[in-house]
Amino acid sequence: MMDIWTKLQENYSAAEGRPIISLFDDPQRFDRFSVEANGLLLDFSKTSIDGAAFDLLLELAEMRDVAGQRDAMFRGERINRSEDRSVLHTALRAGDGGPLVIDGEDVRPGISKTLQAMEDFADGIRSGRIATAGGGAFTDVVNIGIGGSDLGPVMAVRALSPYHNGPRCHFVSNVDGAQISDTLRKLDPRSTLVIIASKTFTTIETMTNAQTAISWLKNGLGSAAASHLAAVSTALEKTAGMGISPERVFGFADWVGGRYSLWGPVGLPVMLAIGPAEFRNFLAGAQDMDIHFLTEPGQRNMPLLMGLVGIWHRNICRYSTRAILPYDQRLAKLPAYLQQLDMESNGKRVSISGDLLERDSGPVVWGEAGTNGQHAFYQLLHQGTEIIPAEFLVAARSHEPSLRDHHDLLKANCLAQSEALMLGRSLEQAAEIAAELGFSGKEQSVQAGFRTFPGNRPSMTLAYPLLTPYSLGQIIALYEHRVFVEGAVWGINSFDQWGVELGKELASTLVPMIKGAPADGKDPSTRGLIRALSA
Numbered sequence: 430m431m432d433i434w435t436k437l438q439e440n441y442s443a444a445e446g447r448p449i450i451s452l453f454d455d456p457q458r459f460d461r462f463s464v465e466a467n468g469l470l471l472d473f474s475k476t477s478i479d480g481a482a483f484d485l486l487l488e489l490a491e492m493r494d495v496a497g498q499r500d501a502m503f504r505g506e507r508i509n510r511s512e513d514r515s516v517l518h519t520a521l522r523a524g525d526g527g528p529l530v531i532d533g534e535d536v537r538p539g540i541s542k543t544l545q546a547m548e549d550f551a552d553g554i555r556s557g558r559i560a561t562a563g564g565g566a567f568t569d570v571v572n573i574g575i576g577g578s579d580l581g582p583v584m585a586v587r588a589l590s591p592y593h594n595g596p597r598c599h600f601v602s603n604v605d606g607a608q609i610s611d612t613l614r615k616l617d618p619r620s621t622l623v624i625i626a627s628k629t630f631t632t633i634e635t636m637t638n639a640q641t642a643i644s645w646l647k648n649g650l651g652s653a654a655a656s657h658l659a660a661v662s663t664a665l666e667k668t669a670g671m672g673i674s675p676e677r678v679f680g681f682a683d684w685v686g687g688r689y690s691l692w693g694p695v696g697l698p699v700m701l702a703i704g705p706a707e708f709r710n711f712l713a714g715a716q717d718m719d720i721h722f723l724t725e726p727g728q729r730n731m732p733l734l735m736g737l738v739g740i741w742h743r744n745i746c747r748y749s750t751r752a753i754l755p756y757d758q759r760l761a762k763l764p765a766y767l768q769q770l771d772m773e774s775n776g777k778r779v780s781i782s783g784d785l786l787e788r789d790s791g792p793v794v795w796g797e798a799g800t801n802g803q804h805a806f807y808q809l810l811h812q813g814t815e816i817i818p819a820e821f822l823v824a825a826r827s828h829e830p831s832l833r834d835h836h837d838l839l840k841a842n843c844l845a846q847s848e849a850l851m852l853g854r855s856l857e858q859a860a861e862i863a864a865e866l867g868f869s870g871k872e873q874s875v876q877a878g879f880r881t882f883p884g885n886r887p888s889m890t891l892a893y894p895l896l897t898p899y900s901l902g903q904i905i906a907l908y909e910h911r912v913f914v915e916g917a918v919w920g921i922n923s924f925d926q927w928g929v930e931l932g933k934e935l936a937s938t939l940v941p942m943i944k945g946a947p948a949d950g951k952d953p954s955t956r957g958l959i960r961a962l963s964a
């Protein structure tokens with residue numbers, strides 16, 4: 430019997446060249462190929478998936494037991510096999526969802542206690558009850574972290590700027606001294622709180638930046654520096670060594686992956702910025718997406734369908750990248766956030782049991798806020814030789830009612846792009862334009878060629894009413910689960926990241942060589958570069 434992958438491939442080959450627009454001969458297509466979840470709408474009708482492919486994709490999800498794998502994750506089974514860990518970031522936003530026993534311990538009370546401690550701290554800082562060494566209020570917060578201990582808070586603080594009524598937030602991630610230097614130069618240690626965020630508390634970039642920030646605090650405050658420090662980590666014992674008092678340390682368990690950690694203490698800068706009540710709305714949005722993912726049938730399950738569209742594009746159409754295009758300037762950091770979420774999770778070449786994968790896994794994820802991207806790389810999206818599925822995000826309303834014209838233009842541009850990608854412009858239409866411009870004969874057909882758009886390029890659009898803490902929570906949880914679905918279909922472990930280790934190890938061998946030690950054992954190129962970079 431033909432397997433589902435082969436059937437999907439045959440469906441695709443049989444329909445190759447069929448215009449996406451022709452699929453709209455089915456008047457129900459938009460309704461059938463879009464899905465709603467608590468105010469969020471995902472339209473995937475502008476893809477080449479037809480009814481038969483849709484059914485096959487759902488069959489594929491069943492064959493791969495995506496629902497069973499999902500339930501195992503939510504139950505706390507140790508699905509992160511290479512690290513022998515549960516995967517329970519969803520528990521951080523589950524409220525009082527009944528007992529959740531991991532290794533014989535109900536983890537819910539601990540989650541509530543930590544959330545409460547974060548809220549007390551955030552309220553204290555925001556109100557001035559927790560004062561600076563000099564008795565004043567903290568005006569600025571510097572979060573020092575990298576990867577999952579940075580990208581989530583950076584993205585969310587920026588996304589939620591209309592709700593930002595707490596201290597200013599700054600982020601230092603890169604070990605490049607330029608970043609910390611440029612950040613601290615503008616700040617006063619007497620009114621600045623430094624949060625050191627690192628799941629492991631060993632990451633060299635974060636530890637180096639933390640030492641620099643602590644010296645800066647000590648220069649300004651002397652022995653009172655500790656009162657301007659807080660830490661976020663799973664390695665509580667290591668935080669004490671840095672002089673951070675235990676009541677300023679917010680812990681989380683190893684069953685929260687770094688890139689999934691925004692919902693707990695790693696989200697502290699977000700809570701300081703928008704306050705505990707709005708942070709709870711953020712958690713509520715994510716929780717509602719979790720419930721949707723757990724309970725909706727396949728045909729209406731947004732993360733499942735989004736993941737299956739991803740599988741279609743990656744494995745059947747063989748597209749190697751996907752573009753994230755938020756028509757929402759406040760989501761400008763979303764592409765960078767999703768790069769880690771998606772590529773660190775699904776950039777794998779062996780299956781969960783260690784065998785080489787038979788088919789491609791995670792695509793390259795990239796993007797930029799619209800409309801800026803339009804004036805940069807959309808040329809390639811429309812007329813390049815690669816087909817890149819686009820993922821648009823756009824809100825019905827903005828936070829600037831007095832600038833309605835701006836938002837109308839933004840929405841029009843977003844819809845124009847997905848329409849142009851799908852419809853394109855034929856050679857005949859382009860020839861008419863060339864003729865109108867006064868070209869004739871051979872030059873007219875040359876000019877028409879430049880102005881032709883092949884079209885038939887797929888996209889999805891995620892529409893939401895307004896970018897709020899709640900809708901941001903929904904969107905981020907949606908993408909988390911989409912990554913999960915794709916990883917489950919590919920049979921990989923989406924929750925480890927061994928691919929980042931080798932570079933870290935080699936960097937530690939190179940530090941002494943950069944400082945002048947002989948570069949024995951290094952390849953000729955690396956030796957040459959060490960010489961070229963010697964200061």
Ligand code: F6P
Pocket residue numbers: 575576577578626627628629630631632635687688773926929
């Ligand atoms: O190097 C990759 C990584 O381990 C990410 O997975 C993680 O988010 C980041 O480094 C930072 O790690 P930590 O929070 O332990 O400092």
